[in-house]
Amino acid sequence: MPARRTSTPSAAAPALPALGGRKSSYRERVADALRAALIAGELRPGEVYSAPALAARFGVSATPVREALLDLAKEGLVDTVPNKGFRVTAVSEKQLDEYTHIRRLIEIPTVVDLARTADPVSLEALRPAAQEIVTAAAAGDLIAYVEADTRFHLGLLALAGNAHLVEVVGDLRGRSRLYGLTALVAAGRLLASAEEHLELLDALLARDEPAVREVMTRHLGHVRGQWAAPGS
Known part of the structure; x- marks a missing residue:
């Protein structure tokens, strides 16, 4: 080495x-x-x-x-x-699997529940952050992408009213490095992932729980399936 x-x-x-x-x-x-x-x-x-x-x-x-x-x-x-x-610090493949598994267990059911409980005004207030993610993706600005993505997801989870849950997910996000973001930019796939935030908001506002679950499952799949680089 x-x-x-x-x-x-x-x-x-x-x-x-x-x-x-x-x-x-x-x-x-x-x-x-x-x-x-x-x-x-x-x-x-x-x-x-x-x-x-x-x-x-x-x-x-x-x-x-x-x-x-x-x-x-x-x-x-x-x-x-x-x-x-x-x-x-480096993150092993096993650690990435564990972090992603925990995030799925926490985030998917929490966000699906928001389709029934979240105030539409509070959901709509997240749209500027979702649009910032799309704008950053189009510009290939990875740091702006991550900053807006963090604000969106933690802001969304905060609507569940559990501050400790938000803290736990924030920590997991920090530990799950997205080493492959530059590859997504080069492949032209980052924008599609960014647009899922708007798709998720629309599904939440429509109170469409199956659609929310599908988008969240697909979106979190990017964390491990597309963004995490092998051998990290």
Whole structure:
């Protein structure tokens, strides 16, 4: 196995969103963007990234980036490498299977129940996020895709009124890396997956439980069947 290298930003690498606003918000916003980059596979497993190099991509100082990476280390998404930076943790095939299985057990019945219980106004309020997912997919912007996708799915699950359930699924989403997103972009399949969010909303608003179950089952199948790369 070749030696791992410390990664630095390159001209070809998609830039993470620049951050502004109050300094106190940097840590949380950097952590969110880094988490999205990890899920999208922009930051690769086994690679070591330094806080200063990532800070250059954000256009902020290294301190909030280092603090955000320490937060991600507590979540098990990265490991600290003394005097070098942070290594992105790898996810095994067995782990991916387990995470996806748990997500199916939780998310499918929960969302199907929302076809009966969710307020139509609250469902419709998720449409802008669903449209953002489609827009990001069309542009091939993976980080924006993951950020909007996370807002949509966790916002949808929040309508069930169980905050702990949302927290559990959020953690599982972070651990289930979508290494194959770039391949979906190249194959032109990411847009079809993105449009399923609008299809799901329409089925929920129509109170069509069988359609909601079919869309959710198909959509979560992408997490393991299409997005997860073999040998990860």
